[in-house]
Amino acid sequence: MKKIYILCVDDEPEVLQAVEQNIAELEDSFPILTAESSDEARTLVKHIADEGNLLGLVLCDHVMPGDNGVDFLIELDKEDVFYNTRKVLVTGQAGLDATVKAVNEGRLNHYVAKPWQAEELIKIAKDQLTQFVIRSKINPLPYMMSLDAEKLSEYIRTEGIVTDR
Amino acid sequence: MKFLNKQTISVLLGLVGLILPQFIGFEGLEPAGQIAFGIFLMAAIFWICEPIPIFATSLLIILLQVFLLSEKGLFASSLIESGYTPQSYKDFYGTMASPIIILFLGGFSLASAAVKFGIDKTLTRFLLKPFGSKPHFVCLGLMVSTAVLSAFMSNTATTAMMITVVLPIIAQLDKGDPFRKSVALAIPVGANIGGIATPIGTPPNVIALAALRGQGIDIAFSTWMLLAVPLVVIMLILAWRILLFLFPPATDEFKINLDAKVDKSPAAIIAYIIFGLTVLLWVTEKIHGISSSVVAFLPIAALPALSVLDKKDIRSFSWEVLWLVAGGISLGLSLKHTGLASWIIDLVNWGSLGSLGLLIVFGLVAYGVANLISNTVSATILVPLAVGLGVSGAAGADFNMGISIVTIGVVVSLSMILPISTPPNAIAMSTGVIETKDMAKSGIVVGVIGFAITLAISLLYWPLFIK
Structure with missing residues (x-):
């Protein structure tokens, strides 16, 4: 079975740690990777693709040394293997222009303004990963427990992903 | 990359099952029966170990039947020489639109x-x-x-x-x-x-x-x-x-x-x-x-x-569910037509069991197997054998073939001990509300009582409808 990764990108280690802690309950089903820059994130993403695994969700900061987060997300969006990857901007500093660019050119799925609430972030992560599983037409059974079980059941009902045998 | 993983071993085992009967002469089994036996063994191994999806195995069965056992197949003339009348390939294809x-x-x-x-x-x-x-x-x-x-x-x-x-x-x-x-x-x-x-x-x-x-x-x-x-x-x-x-x-x-x-x-x-x-x-x-x-x-x-x-x-x-079933029906055709089912049945001396004993044995095997593998496959493997038993007469005159078939068809649905027993079990399990032991507890009690009730109904009530 292919692994579905979560990638968190932020240049501040404390923030990165906070993001990771907030979504830690997903770790068992979705291994979490962290990167402190767009470059590091690129290496990780390439590794995921090379191993034939999937990237379910990116939680990305905007202002970072080197390439900014929005550019990284737009770049990611262009790659076929990450077509269904859910992209969330977690930032306090992205201006209107950068955010609009992320939405229009990078199909940004969600915007989280810093500072955020822990419950808010985990809920967003679950919603986005649920969408990822559905849109990627993955067998949802292994993920029912950690994600939105109701939506995933509905998906089994309508799409016939699991059938009688 | 390990070459000898579970998948490749299952595939190899299946292929051995397909080929081996062709080289071992079985007493009482005609060449057509040997081919059918090979297909049967391969299908059973593939269905049980699942190196490929179960519906794919069903399609393979139809492919092999058309190529190896039909009147248009590779061995049609030699099969006819051996005294066997090959079935039309349309019979096998026909199962898909039966x-x-x-x-x-x-x-x-x-x-x-x-x-x-x-x-x-x-x-x-x-x-x-x-x-x-x-x-x-x-x-x-x-x-x-x-x-x-x-x-x-x-x-x-x-x-x-x-x-x-x-x-x-x-x-x-x-x-x-x-x-x-x-x-x-x-x-x-x-x-x-x-x-x-x-x-x-x-x-x-x-x-x-x-x-x-x-x-x-x-x-x-x-x-x-x-x-x-x-x-x-x-x-x-x-x-x-x-x-x-x-x-x-x-x-x-x-x-x-x-x-x-x-x-x-x-x-x-x-x-x-x-x-x-x-x-x-x-x-x-x-x-x-x-x-x-x-x-x-x-x-x-x-x-x-x-x-x-x-x-x-x-x-x-x-x-794919239709094809799974069609392949199963198609396999049943050859089991019967080549005499393989009766041959397998004759390997065992059933006479001592009596008709009730037979019903219990078939039911228990079907129930047990269906807890571990697909219900459809369990029925597919066992139903033709029950037919063989009825046709060969080995079971004695009071053996009711129709009722045994329905019994097998029904008891496989009572298998619900494990998450893998049926997809509904797997879905319920995946919600995380229940543990495997909860499912096993209720599954065993419901299954065992259900089996006894099915047996009682099949003896007392069904004979009113199936003579």
Whole structure:
């Protein structure tokens, strides 16, 4: 079975740690990777693709040394293997222009303004990963427990992903 | 990269199973029987170990039969020389559109319309209402609704839909309330049992009916329901009491949201009418005499003709389930026609068992195997052997082949011990509300009691319908 990764990108280690802690309950089903820059994130993403695994969700900061987060997300969006990857901007500093660019050119799925609430972030992560599983037409059974079980059941009902045998 | 993983070993084992019988001469087995034996062994190994999807194995069976056993096959002339009359390749292909498969397809088409317009959800709200809000009765209501729907739709799709109904109920209950487990288990148990109720309820029923037709025993849709519904009703009530005994509720009452939006668009109304009309014609087969397989084409043709189902809906039918069943029926043809089934049966001296002993042995094996592998496959492997037993006469004159076939078809649906036993079990398990040991507990009790009841009914009640 292919692994579905979560990638968190932020240049501040404390923030990165906070993001990771907030979504830690997903770790068992979705291994979490962290990167402190767009470059590091690129290496990780390439590794995921090379191993034939999937990237379910990116939680990305905007202002970072080197390439900014929005550019990284737009770049990611262009790659076929990450077509269904859910992209969330977690930032306090992205201006209107950068955010609009992320939405229009990078199909940004969600915007989280810093500072955020822990419950808010985990809920967003679950919603986005649920969408990822559905849109990627993955067998949802292994993920029912950690994600939105109701939506995933509905998906089994309508799409016939699991059938009688 | 390990070469010798489980998958490659299973494939190799299957191929050995296919080839080996061709080099070992078995006494009493003609060349055609040897080929069929090879196909049978390969299919069984592939179906059990699943190196490839089970429906793919079914398709392989048809491929091998057409190439190796048919009149157009590679060995047709040498098979004829050996005194065997090869079957037409059309017989094997024909299984994919046999009347019983068309009946099942009719069910798919209705189910697709039901899902598209939420008929399943509306019906559930309607069925649940009379059961009120007391935990005991809600649990029964959930089981009854699930069973009714799964009798006409796939057990799996029904379970998925019902899970969306029970999750809000479970969320209201205290984490420590054992009743959470009752509610979560009520769905797969209801779906597994409910599938028994009609010919199209679950694929093993189709396997059983196809075998019966092959023996010239034609069972009407309504006759099957007369045979099965009493069993289903008894089983539901018992399973309900068992679940409540094992996981009693700690609360007195809870809220259950039964507001349903009924789709009143013209397409939806046509869907309701065709759904109702088809089911009505099916259950009244005895009165008007139009075969259920004939009626089945009504929804297949009318729903697309009236733009209720579109191209996308038709593509989303579970075609692989039809092919799984077709391959199974096709394998049964060769088992019978080449004499392989009778040969396998003759390996064992059955005479000492008596007809009741035989029924118990076949039933137990079917029940046991179906807990571990696909129900359809279990029925597919065992039903032709029961036919062989009946045909060869090894079982004695009082052996009722028809009843044994129905018994096998039914008991596989009672297998619900493990998460892997059936897809409904797997779905319920994946919610995280129940643990494997909870499922095993209820599964064993329901299964064992169900087996005994099935046996009793097959001895006392079914002989009224199947001579």
